[in-house]
Amino acid sequence: MISGKYSVASKNMRSEITLTSIVSTSAVRRRLPIVGAFCMLSLGLHNLHSSSSLSFNPLPRLSFGSKTQGFRSSGIRMEASNQKTVPSIVVYVTVPNKESGKKLAASIVKEKLAACVNRVPGIESVYLWQGEVQTDSEELLIIKTRESLLNALTEHVKANHEYDVPEVIALPIMGGSIPYLEWLKNSTRD
Numbered sequence: 001m002i003s004g005k006y007s008v009a010s011k012n013m014r015s016e017i018t019l020t021s022i023v024s025t026s027a028v029r030r031r032l033p034i035v036g037a038f039c040m041l042s043l044g045l046h047n048l049h050s051s052s053s054l055s056f057n058p059l060p061r062l063s064f065g066s067k068t069q070g071f072r073s074s075g076i077r078m079e080a081s082n083q084k085t086v087p088s089i090v091v092y093v094t095v096p097n098k099e100s101g102k103k104l105a106a107s108i109v110k111e112k113l114a115a116c117v118n119r120v121p122g123i124e125s126v127y128l129w130q131g132e133v134q135t136d137s138e139e140l141l142i143i144k145t146r147e148s149l150l151n152a153l154t155e156h157v158k159a160n161h162e163y164d165v166p167e168v169i170a171l172p173i174m175g176g177s178i179p180y181l182e183w184l185k186n187s188t189r190d
Contacts (some may be wrong), residue, residue, distance in 0.1 A: 002114060006111060014034040020021050033186070034152060036076055050125075059091055072178060084178070084182045084185065085178060085181040085182055085184075085185055086146050086147070086148070086181075086182075086185045087113070087146065087147040087148070087172075087173075088144065088145065088146055088147060088172075088173040088181055088182075088184055088185075089144075089145060089146070089147045089150060089170045089171060089172055089173055090142060090143065090144055090170070090171045090173060091114075091141075091142075091143040091144075091145060091150070091153060091168060091169065091170045091171075092140060092141070092142060092143075092168075092169045092171075093140075093141040093143060093157055093166060093167055093169075094123070094125060094138045094139070094140055094141070094162075094167045095138060095139050095141060095161070095162070096136070096138060096139075096163070096164075097138075097139065098119075098134040098164055099119060099183045100161075100162055101121075101139040102119070103160075104141065104157070104160055104161065105117035105119055105141055107156070107160055108141075108143060108153065108156060108157075111153055111156060111189075112187070112188050112189040113145060113149055113153045113188065113189070114143045114144055114145040114149070114157055114184075115144050115145065115154065115183060115187035115188050116143075116144045116184070116187075117142070117143050117144075118142040118143075119139055119140075119141060120139065120141075120142060121139050122137070122139075123137070123138050123139065123140050124136070125138050134175065143190055144173075144184055145184070146184070146188050147170075147172070148190075149188060149189070150170050153168070154168045
């Protein structure tokens with residue numbers, strides 16, 4: 001349970017609100033880790049130093065090379081001396097429902113195109129399609145894999161997806177738990 005006190009100032013009154021009272025419903029508590037993970041992946045916290053200064057660049061510079069080169073970032077890189085890991089990515093794919101999410105996730109892992117696929121139910125997507133604003137309930141797949149497998153994963157998704165234009169968006173993994181990243185490498189094909 002998250003707890004803590006925060007002061008809130010209004011026009012003529014100052015009061016304290018506990019975070020516990022704000023985060024009181026179980027639905028909100030269940031989604032906080034997902035929201036936090038999404039924010040960390042999307043915003044790209046990097047350049048953390050042990051000193052008291054904290055550098056934060058909300059938009060890390062990414063440069064995309066050719067299809068075979070992948071992408072590079074100017075931020076933190078995984079230890080170059082660690083030969084037990086490989087450049088890794090997180091890929092987002094949305095699917096229309098639970099059944100197609102289960103089926104696609106299982107096929108991706110079975111083909112060793114990813115080490116792990118998280119299925120996040122209950123998202124709502126708002127997007128422009130054929131000149132009209134659309135709103136659909138979907139499920140989000142969060143796929144952890146090697147950077148070198150992005151093209152094969154993209155082709156697999158396109159071949160096994162119900163949508164004409166399936167979402168396949170890749171974000172770099174800038175670092176993390178070395179044992180987890182070793183497991184990711186060992187659980188995917190070369």
